[in-house]
Amino acid sequence: MRVIILGATSAIAEATARLYASEGADLLLVGRQQAKLDAIAADLKVRGAVRAETAVYDLAAPENVRSALAQFCATLGGVDHVLIAYGVLGEQDEAEQLTDVAEEILQVNFNSVAAWCLAVADVFEGQARGSLVVLGSVAGDRGRRANYVYGAAKAGLATLVEGISHRFASNGPRAAIVKPGPTITPMTEGMNRKGALWATPEQIARVARRAADRTGPVFYAPGRWRLIMLIIRNLPTVIFNRMSI
């Protein structure tokens, strides 16, 4: 199995890569910092990866997505799974006041990811197989004042991936959006991460790995968020507006 991971230095991506490594996969890790990619690659090789290649690329500001993707595929001699795991939470307060901060959040979390998704979709359609797994967020299910710019990007991403999944329907390839709840990763560092709703990267990784083999296209991680978000999405506005969540 040949797996390309875009945003391989994220904690959830690394945990998912370990699951692939234990299956003896060939991995290509793409990220911005060579030293970090090297550290992860060395670890994955001992954990069972047949190959763990690295490529340095600024994924959020891609120059030519299709040719870059072709190069990534060539490195592994083809591709079976693609995991897109990079993103940035951003500062909601700043994003409300400064347009370029908001645009940056949208560029990293939506525009650039959408470009990769569409390019991957073409590759998978051409070979009539393959699994695309994209990390979204429960924040995309209903806009909240705390992070709605980030949430809007993730909502857009969920719709895009659903659309790709629909395009693939009964055609071989798959596309899935994984929506984690709050997770203990560097992205949420500095928050008060106490309580039962916080998940570990390993918990999210298990869902992301499974998502590649199943018909989704929407996977909540951990699964209990499906119910929680069903309730939150359906709360009447008068009630929702009184809540500070």
Added chain:
Amino acid sequence: MRSFVSKDDIRSWGGILQGQHFVSRPNWRDQLPRSIAEARDADHSLLAIGLGRSYGDSGLNPGGALVDMTALGRIISFDPATGLLRAEAGISFADILDLFVRRGFFLPVTPGTRFVTLGGAIANDVHGKNHHLAGTIGRWVRRIGLLRSDGTEIELRDDDQTGLFAATIGGLGLTGLITWAEIELMRIPSALMDVETLPFANVDEFFAVAAESEGSADYTVAWVDCLAKGNALGRGLFTRARHAPRGTKLARVEKPKLTVPFSMPSFVLNNLSIGLFNSLYFYKGRRAAGKATTPYLPYFYPLDSIGHWNRIYGRRGMYQYQSVVPPVTARDATTEMLKAISKAGEGSFLAVLKTFGEKVSPGLLSFPQAGTTLALDFPNRGQLTLDLLSRLDDIVREAGGRLYPAKDGRISAAMFRAGYPAWETFAQHVDPAFSSAFWRRISE
């Protein structure tokens, strides 16, 4: 202190001690110098923490900074020809076993839980049931990456002449931040254990069967019914084991089957229930005595199958007590301790008795030394429990023994210093920016 968050829920595994800490959980080793600098700039002392299995105050630094190392669990390299494994300090023994048992390698030394980090195991120079053959984990450490608070990262080798390697092994995290380490794994023929259980009727029988077993068995340990009195004083079950020569190398991955979701009310554990448990356990064990082949997980880590087992002791928590007394005084001191416990009626579920071999521990503050070790746990009943523990302290001290810092949270500075005469040499290697509640208690 940008990368630190204030937390007030960091507790010792015994559950008695708790404090407010500033905690940072870096994902990359290159963030560690910044964490150290931030803590220093804010005038907070530092301590690394792993999976938090230390029972007392050696893993706490109230009011100060903690660097949680558990996200740093990457393997740096592994050589199947030599068994040398180099990994970041936050890797857990559970992770190492999951990866390497199937390849025919095992930890050279393991404590009774696999939920410890490599760094924590080295900082406590942990021992296991094979002490008479393998000594402590420190004997299997070849290299340590140590980050000092002045920003220098030192690669310590086992042939180090400066004393810093010997101070860092068993050094309770006080000589700087252990960032990675290289240990030698040992080869095993299978993931199974051949285990033999032998009941013994009293302390004398324990010493007889221990002496007889150490030549032939790789692993030995005994459970003692410490509420038994009179002629039955010191009765228990002795197990001796070895890695089974044949069988599968694949271990069934065992998830905690049940977990204790919250602290149990303290009336659940009383002398009646503990006494009943001990008697039942003894008679059940005696009936089932004999030879058996079992997977390695339930043999080495029976309690790991119950998540948060420490919560059965309730909100008031428990005291652990582990002593070692030298061979010459072992028999008398052990008998006297068991008598004191039985007389006080303060029962312990998990009384464990083992003889340590002659293998010298490499650390200046390593706990194991030749002799007999007794490990006990007591539900916290306040002054009653403390009185019994200080009675035990007197016996241990008189017998020329000492206590295990990883399990202590209580003894006097004088008691510690008497047991660890090398502590002053050790103190010269302590990094001035590092400290712990334990260290302040026994050094000031």
